[in-house]
Amino acid sequence: MGHLMRQGTSAGKVALAVLSLLLATLIWGKGLQESFSRPSVVPKLSMRQQEISLLAAPAVPNSLKPLLIGEKPKSNLRKILRDLPLDQLEDRERLILALLEPSQDVRRSTLQKTAENESLSSIQKRLLESSTDKKNTQFILNDLAKIKNDPLLYQLTCFALGGNEKTCVDGLISKSMFLRLMFSQGVPVIAVLLGSGFLIRQLWLLLRRVNASWPGLVALPLFPIDMVLLVAGGFVVLGEVLFPALVAPITETLTKDIGSPLKESLRVFLGYIAMTIPPLLILRQQLGSLKGLDLPKNGWLQWRLKPFGNGLVQASHGWLMVMPLVLLTSWLMNSLVGDQGGSNPLLELVLKSQEPLSLALLLLTTVVFAPLFEELIFRGTLLPVLAQTLGRSGGVIVSALVFALAHLSVGEFPPLVVLGLGLALLRLSSGRLFPCVLMHSLWNGVTFINLLLLG
Structure with a gap:
């Protein structure tokens, strides 16, 4: 079976992966450069x-x-x-x-x-x-x-x-x-205090070496080259550039008679859906190539939706612990190099929008679809394959870097790396993908509510 899998790493596949990586580097490089000219929120x-x-x-x-x-x-x-x-x-x-x-x-x-x-x-x-x-x-x-x-x-x-x-x-x-004011300032303060307490406790347990052992890692039997095709080829080249360009005329036709900001929100919603289609199709094909292999308990992606309550506790715990670290990173960056701009345009859109339908579309995009899709790609597929090849530490670091790069913002890159590290560690420590989706959704949801309150 290993021989058959290695046959899949043909010269054509390698060439396609190299081309995808080069194009993705150019696309992401241009996107990061353009982020300097985007206003900061x-x-x-x-x-x-x-x-x-x-x-x-x-x-x-x-x-x-x-x-x-x-x-x-x-x-x-x-x-x-x-x-x-x-x-x-x-x-x-x-x-x-x-x-x-x-x-x-x-x-x-x-x-x-x-x-x-x-x-x-x-x-x-x-x-x-x-x-x-x-x-x-x-x-x-x-x-x-x-x-x-x-x-x-x-x-x-x-x-x-x-x-x-x-x-x-x-x-x-x-x-x-x-x-x-009480919510917008009180929630972060309470979260930082609780999260700092959890971090201190975790560090104390680590020093005493009494931490519970992590479950075994279940990874798709794929190679890093498959991840290059999935992320660079599917996510970046096809998902961020080619496919949106193909569906743009359809989106324009559907929204031409709709006024802003609903028009902008609908474009964001349809654009995000369009972006997810190519990498999901590639992942589906990759999962299909594994037929005949023994399927591990709970599947290759280890969603493990139950017990739901336990997953929610794990997600909340992870969110609280990552909150002070992300805020500290943001503060240090602003103090050392200043505001680099390049904020996600979605933040400005939520801040300005007042129409219920427009806000509902943005909420669905940021709190439901984005966590599901991004966790499936970065923590469900990429992280386990990288951890299998580079070791757990290498997999955590590289997957967090790729996750942060995918958001195409130099100013938000360091905080997003920290968030990516937290999500990756939650995936490994829980042995489940579902808590990662909940934690990501919780992060985006609290940000969304705060923007509504400030709007």
């Missing part, structure tokens, strides 16, 4: 965080203000907006920056560019008028009616036009923003 997230802090301030107890909103939320938001190039600010952001400026001269210079949006343009014109009647409360309320759905802009403009706290501050919105 970090400033947007920081800005949204400060906006929520400013709105939540009236409802935050004094004892919690230093922890949740800091001493000067207005100054913090103004600094974030000032750090961004003025010509890159959206009309709303430029208007907020002007309202936060203490100097009237600076405010006027910031407002020189007329907003394209009619409502914002009207407010901008009112702010520039020197004869504004700041005594007439009804006048102020009528003037602000068009931006009532933007709480921060409404509040800042209301104060700028002479309104008082009773007129300008909505108590229900402040309480709502306080709850958002």
Whole structure:
């Protein structure tokens, strides 16, 4: 049987693998280079965080203000907006920056560019008028009616036009923003504390050498060359370039009469489905070539869906332990080399989208399909084959590097490597693929909820 398998490593197969690897290197190299020109979502997230802090301030107890909103939320938001190039600010952001400026001269210079949006343009014109009647409360309320759905802009403009706290501050919105702030800041803090505790305990057990032994590794009887064909050929060349190009006209036809952001979300959804088809077909063919071999218990991929509760506990435990390490890596990178940009465009799309159907498509893509597909390829197939060839440590490291490279972002590469290491170690320690899918889904899901809260 080994002789028959080695016959499959023909000269044509080797040539195809080499060609796939060269093309994948060029494609990924170009993608990584282009990531430098993609904007980072970090400033947007920081800005949204400060906006929520400013709105939540009236409802935050004094004892919690230093922890949740800091001493000067207005100054913090103004600094974030000032750090961004003025010509890159959206009309709303430029208007907020002007309202936060203490100097009237600076405010006027910031407002020189007329907003394209009619409502914002009207407010901008009112702010520039020197004869504004700041005594007439009804006048102020009528003037602000068009931006009532933007709480921060409404509040800042209301104060700028002479309104008082009773007129300008909505108590229900402040309480709502306080709850958002508690979740967006509280969950990461709790996760980091718990995860750090689990990491310390794990290190202590490792030093005492009382860790439970890991189960035996079940790997597909394939070769690294098969993984090159699967990842480089199927995932990169066919999945990321050729197949999406073929289905792009179909996607364009299906979405031509749909407005944004639903159109963008549908394109992302259909594009991701299209990307998964070639590598899944290749994997299906590779699994089909194993017919006649003794199928191991629980199958070649070791999904092992049951017991579900145990898988959920393992996934949660892994997620908690990787959280402080990923955040630490991100912090170190930002401190040492700064924000490298290249954020996943999906983050910006979720942050801006408000349509339920659009968000549902993005949720399905990021929390269901992406974890299932990526874990199947990277931890279900690639990792065991590499571990069989390079040893467990080599398999963990190389699979994590390939996983991070696949996201085509230089700025996000180090944190994604750490996440990939955590997922790989969970796969080996549990002997199951299912907890890896749950952990990946949990990671994306918490990120998705946080973006919704900041949106």
